[in-house]
Amino acid sequence: MNLTKAQSAEAGLALDRAPRTVTTLLVGKLLCSGTIEHLCRVRNVSVTGMMLETHYTLGYGNWVTVELRSGDRLQGSVVWSSEGRAGVEFTQPIDVDYILAQAKAGLDRFCGPAPRAPRFDVTCAARITCFGRPIDVTLENISQSGARITLSKPPREDTEIILSVPGLPSRRCTTRWSSEDKAGLIFLEPISYNDLAPWLEHCNLDS
Structure with a gap:
């Protein structure tokens, strides 16, 4: 036609x-x-x-x-x-x-090892390992690329640590910033969507 x-x-x-x-x-x-x-x-x-x-x-x-x-x-x-x-x-x-x-x-x-991602408020017990020493912390929020924790003596900026959260794979990360009782973490490898999404739903059911 x-x-x-x-x-x-x-x-x-x-x-x-x-x-x-x-x-x-x-x-x-x-x-x-x-x-x-x-x-x-x-x-x-x-x-x-x-x-x-x-x-x-x-x-x-x-x-x-x-x-x-x-x-x-x-x-x-x-x-x-x-x-x-x-x-x-x-x-x-x-x-x-x-x-x-x-x-x-x-x-x-925000390119790099940990691009910015949606962050979610949570409150749960976690643990970091810093220079081989385990320290109990409280997880305040988390995303695929990072987290914020509360503890009495946060590690200095750019300190490499391991974050362990019940129900999630442990992550190697570095402190992006630290204050009197908090620290912001960047994961060296982001948490996968398939790991984080169901974990967050489990937290929502418990809250």
Whole structure:
């Protein structure tokens, strides 16, 4: 079928306006009813919606917000869900190219062994090993790339230690900063999503 020049231009504009689905993998913080936050991954994103991976069970009609590491927030309601996944329809169309560009800029800006990632408040007993000496600490928050701990005498900045948290693999890390009774840690290797997400859900059930 031959198209006139005007028809071809119209078809091109229609294609430009059509929702475009992009397969990607963006880690974010899932917020829904209540104040508890959950770790999630955005698998597919389009102008009108996204598919999430999460260990938190979502139901049809649930209102959700996903905060990405760039600070952008994607909001909408759940239109389908299955074990570990959910489809979300946005309240209004988004600029997919902008969201992906912001996510890439965030990774480039915080590149290195421990890129910035969504951080979650927790309160649990943990232990660090510093110069071969075990020290009991309290874990205050955690992300895939780092954590904050409380203890009476924090190690100095740039000290290499091992953090042991019940239910998670031990991590080699360095102190990024320390104060009178707290220290911020950077993991030398990030915690995998598949390790951290179910651990956080277990903490939420216990809280």
